[in-house]
Amino acid sequence: MFHQMRQACFGFLGFLALIAGSSAWAAERPNVIIILADDMGWGDPGCYNSESKIPTPNVDRLAAQGMRFTDAHAPTAVCTPTRYSLLTGRYCWRTRQKKIVLTPYAMPLIDRDRTTLPELFKQHGYATAAFGKWHLGIEWQRNDGTHTAPDDQRVPDRVINLAEPFLDGPCDHGFDVYFGVDVPNYPPYCFLENDRVVGPVPDQFKPATNVSTPGRGQEDWRFDRILPAVRERGLGYIRNHAAKNKETPFFLYLSLTAPHIPIVPNRPFRGMTKATLYGDFVAQIDSLVGDVLTALDETGLAENTIVVFASDNGSPERNGQDGAGPFGSCISDSGHRPNGPWRGRKADIHEGGHRVPLIVRWPDNVRPASVSQELICLIDVYATLAAVLRHPLAHDMAEDSFNMLPVLLEKEMPGPVRQSLVLHSDQGMFAIRVGPWKLIRGQGTGSFFTNDVIEPDAPEGQLYHLADDPAEQKNLYRDRPDLVEGLSKMLDEQIRVGRTRPE
Known part of the structure; x- marks a missing residue:
C-alpha cells in the first residue's frame, strides 16, 4: 500500500505539467487567508447539514463560490496538534507533544529550524500576519532573568515576568505582525501583540472557573472582547494592505477563539439561533466570515485571494451555560447536532472528533459550488499552498503534507492523492x-x-x-x-x- 501511495502522487515533472496546463492563476501571486474556527463542528454550517439550527449564510456563500470537502479531517482531535500540523505540514505526534494540548506558559512546540507556512510565504515576498489564538508555546522570561525551558512542566504563573518581551512566539516563526491571545481560557488574561503584553502588566490573580484556569490577568479583562478584537484587526489589515501595500501579496492567518470556551457571544448575536449560546457563537463566526468577504470585495482583492475556511477539530457540543456547559448539552437542549451524523465529539478518535468543515474559494480557478469527496487533512494545506507558490518541498519540509491542488483544479488523476x-x-x-x-x-x-x-x-x-x-x-x-x-x-x-x- 505504501508503494501504491508513492506511485499515486505527482512527481515534480507532473506538477510542472499540471500548473502549465491549468487555467493559470493570475500573474500576480494570490493573497491567501486562512480562517480557522476553534471547536466548530462538521454539522454546524448549513452547507454541510441541512438540518442545522444555526443560520450560516456567509459560510454557505463561501461554499457556493468555492469547493466544499466532505471528507476533510483534523490530524488530531484537539487544537494544539492541529495548529502545529497546519503551520508545519507534519504530524504533531512526531514532536514531544504525544497527547493532549500545551499547558499555560509551555515552551514553543515548533523548532526554530523548521520552515513554517508563513516563512514559506515570506520567501516568496509575501507580507504575513496572524490574529487570534496561538497555543503553540511561547518562551517567557522569568522574574530572575532566566527563560522557561523545554523540560518545564506547568510553570507557576507567579514566576513569569509579564513586563518583559517574550521569545519564540508567532513573529519568530514567520509572521510580520501578530495580535491575539495565547489561549482564551489560559493566563495571562490579556492581549499579546508581536512579542509583548498589550496595556498594563497583568497583576490581578484570576481564580479558576468552570471555563478558565487560574492565573494573572488585567483587572478589566473580559472574554467577550477577544473575538471582536480579532475581527477588527483582521479587517483592518486587509483594508490597510489594499490602501498602502496592494502590490505586495499577503498571507493572513485568522485563528479564531470561537466557539471554544468561554462561550461568550456578543449581545447582538445572543438568541439569534435555536441552538443555545453555542449556536449564537457560531453565528458570530459566520458574521465575521461575511465581514472578511465584504472587505475583500470592497477593496478589489477578492478575485486574487484564496480563502480557506476550516475548524481545528470537532465540537464538544456544549450549550454555553455559564460559558461552557456539559459535553453534549447542545444536543439535549436544542436538538442541534454540531457534529452532524458522525459519532463522537472533540478529542475522540471517532469521526465527530476530527472530521471538520473545509472550504476553499479561489475565483477563476476553483469551480463554484463544487464538492469533493477526496480524503484530505488540514495538514495538506501546507503542500497545497506550496504548489500554488510553485515551491518544491525539500526533504525536511512538510513531511506528512500532500498536494491537493489537482483536486482543487479538478484535474484527472489516476487515483486518490492521499492513499491513507x-x-x-x-x-x-x-x-x-x-x-x-x-x-x-x-x-x-x-x-x-x-x-x-x-x-x-x-x-x-x-x-x-x-x-x-x-x-x-x-x-x-x-x-x-x-x-x-x-x-x-x-x-x-x-x-x-x-x-x-x-x-
Whole structure:
C-alpha cells in the first residue's frame, strides 16, 4: 500500500505539467487567508447539514463560490496538534507533544529550524500576519532573568515576568505582525501583540472557573472582547494592505477563539439561533466570515485571494451555560447536532472528533459550488499552498503534507492523492484511514473527556467500513483479521519512518 501511495502522487515533472496546463492563476501571486474556527463542528454550517439550527449564510456563500470537502479531517482531535500540523505540514505526534494540548506558559512546540507556512510565504515576498489564538508555546522570561525551558512542566504563573518581551512566539516563526491571545481560557488574561503584553502588566490573580484556569490577568479583562478584537484587526489589515501595500501579496492567518470556551457571544448575536449560546457563537463566526468577504470585495482583492475556511477539530457540543456547559448539552437542549451524523465529539478518535468543515474559494480557478469527496487533512494545506507558490518541498519540509491542488483544479488523476491518513485522539490513540476502512488501535474513544463504557469481551481494537457504517456502530475487528493485520503494519510503518509524503 505504501508503494501504491508513492506511485499515486505527482512527481515534480507532473506538477510542472499540471500548473502549465491549468487555467493559470493570475500573474500576480494570490493573497491567501486562512480562517480557522476553534471547536466548530462538521454539522454546524448549513452547507454541510441541512438540518442545522444555526443560520450560516456567509459560510454557505463561501461554499457556493468555492469547493466544499466532505471528507476533510483534523490530524488530531484537539487544537494544539492541529495548529502545529497546519503551520508545519507534519504530524504533531512526531514532536514531544504525544497527547493532549500545551499547558499555560509551555515552551514553543515548533523548532526554530523548521520552515513554517508563513516563512514559506515570506520567501516568496509575501507580507504575513496572524490574529487570534496561538497555543503553540511561547518562551517567557522569568522574574530572575532566566527563560522557561523545554523540560518545564506547568510553570507557576507567579514566576513569569509579564513586563518583559517574550521569545519564540508567532513573529519568530514567520509572521510580520501578530495580535491575539495565547489561549482564551489560559493566563495571562490579556492581549499579546508581536512579542509583548498589550496595556498594563497583568497583576490581578484570576481564580479558576468552570471555563478558565487560574492565573494573572488585567483587572478589566473580559472574554467577550477577544473575538471582536480579532475581527477588527483582521479587517483592518486587509483594508490597510489594499490602501498602502496592494502590490505586495499577503498571507493572513485568522485563528479564531470561537466557539471554544468561554462561550461568550456578543449581545447582538445572543438568541439569534435555536441552538443555545453555542449556536449564537457560531453565528458570530459566520458574521465575521461575511465581514472578511465584504472587505475583500470592497477593496478589489477578492478575485486574487484564496480563502480557506476550516475548524481545528470537532465540537464538544456544549450549550454555553455559564460559558461552557456539559459535553453534549447542545444536543439535549436544542436538538442541534454540531457534529452532524458522525459519532463522537472533540478529542475522540471517532469521526465527530476530527472530521471538520473545509472550504476553499479561489475565483477563476476553483469551480463554484463544487464538492469533493477526496480524503484530505488540514495538514495538506501546507503542500497545497506550496504548489500554488510553485515551491518544491525539500526533504525536511512538510513531511506528512500532500498536494491537493489537482483536486482543487479538478484535474484527472489516476487515483486518490492521499492513499491513507493517520488520525490521533487527545489521549494519543491512533487510527488509520485507507479508502472506506478505518482501523482504530484501541478500545473506546481515546478521549479524556468521554466516559467510555467498554464491554468486558470487546475486541482490543476497532475496524469500521465508513461507506456502509458512517456512524461507526458495527465493529468488524474480529471479522476481518486480514485487514486488521495489513492496516496495522501500514500504521506502524508510517509512524516508524518519520514521514508519509513521498519524496
